[in-house]
Amino acid sequence: MTILIAVFGLFHPQLLTVRPATASPVRVVEPAAKELRATAELRTGMKIEGDFVLAVPGKIERRFQGRLDVRQGKGELIAVLEADLERAVAAVVAAEMPASFAEEARKAQAIVARSWYIASRGRHGDFDFCDTTHCQVFKEPATAAYPPLAIRYRGEAFAPLYSASCGGETKTEADTGMNPDAYPYFRVACAEHAEAWERRFHGDDAAAIQRQPHSERVRLALGRALGWDALPSNNYIVAVQSDEIVVKGKGRGHGLGLCQQGADAMARQGAMAARIIEHFYPNTRISGMR
Numbered sequence: 001m002t003i004l005i006a007v008f009g010l011f012h013p014q015l016l017t018v019r020p021a022t023a024s025p026v027r028v029v030e031p032a033a034k035e036l037r038a039t040a041e042l043r044t045g046m047k048i049e050g051d052f053v054l055a056v057p058g059k060i061e062r063r064f065q066g067r068l069d070v071r072q073g074k075g076e077l078i079a080v081l082e083a084d085l086e087r088a089v090a091a092v093v094a095a096e097m098p099a100s101f102a103e104e105a106r107k108a109q110a111i112v113a114r115s116w117y118i119a120s121r122g123r124h125g126d127f128d129f130c131d132t133t134h135c136q137v138f139k140e141p142a143t144a145a146y147p148p149l150a151i152r153y154r155g156e157a158f159a160p161l162y163s164a165s166c167g168g169e170t171k172t173e174a175d176t177g178m179n180p181d182a183y184p185y186f187r188v189a190c191a192e193h194a195e196a197w198e199r200r201f202h203g204d205d206a207a208a209i210q211r212q213p214h215s216e217r218v219r220l221a222l223g224r225a226l227g228w229d230a231l232p233s234n235n236y237i238v239a240v241q242s243d244e245i246v247v248k249g250k251g252r253g254h255g256l257g258l259c260q261q262g263a264d265a266m267a268r269q270g271a272m273a274a275r276i277i278e279h280f281y282p283n284t285r286i287s288g289m290r
């Protein structure tokens with residue numbers, strides 16, 4: 001199975017270049033079959049394939065493998081990579097989990113990432129996914145092979161949510177005001193050693209937190225206005241102190257589903273990937289892909 005991932009959208013590319021990543025040339029499929037052995041500019045309508053380094057000159061470059069086609073967006077080029085699903089899964093695991101994390105935690109992350117991709121195809125209309133946290137972070141190619149398993153709830157694939165660190169207990173949709181999909185998330189205890197944090201807010205920001213504590217919508221709004229780390233997680237208590245509030249919390253991210261830190265902690269205590277998945281997504285089944 002292949003998926004279409006638009007890469008570098010964050011950089012609003014006006015110019016894209018490509019060069020071979022290895023001694024093998026990059027093949028141009030359209031407009032006319034030929035081989036590129038040096039850096040070349042990509043134009044709208046071009047399709048290439050191979051193992052290559054794509055660049056927005058002066059901003060970013062990254063190695064990719066697969067087919068890439070260049071489309072015209074509104075005032076920018078859109079680079080759409082047709083990636084092999086298993087390579088994309090490996091890339092997500094590499095981007096989402098440090099190499100120091102235990103292997104069974106990385107396997108659990110692979111099952112979650114694959115399930116998310118399978119259940120969320122077509123998210124962007126003209127292509128399936130972007131390469132940012134809006135979809136799943138996708139960076140360097142990775143080749144690690146993980147068992148081809150996916151999570152199902154009542155027999156259906158769903159897009160499992162996960163976060164960096166739940167702070168000791170995961171959250172539900174009701175806790176955070178999120179409404180992600182068909183799967184009802186549970187609060188489960190987590191064995192991680194969560195990082196504690198403290199933030200102070202006043203005025204409208206403080207009012208928003210007090211009105212809807214633990215709301216993911218409020219957390220994201222504060223992140224947009226004040227910086228992504230404004231309110232690190234939804235696991236916190238609020239204390240009023242004269243004209244401001246003090247928010248003391250633990251963890252990072254929305255807190256629903258698999259907790260990456262907790263998965264690592266479980267794996268270090270001997271849990272296998274399937275056990276980790278069962279723990280964070282109660283009432284689901286893991287099965288092969290069909």
Ligand SMILES: [Zn+2]
Pocket residue numbers: 123124129130131132134135136
């Ligand atoms: Zn996206």
Ligand SMILES: [Zn+2]
Pocket residue numbers: 165166167168169190191192259260261262
């Ligand atoms: Zn946790």
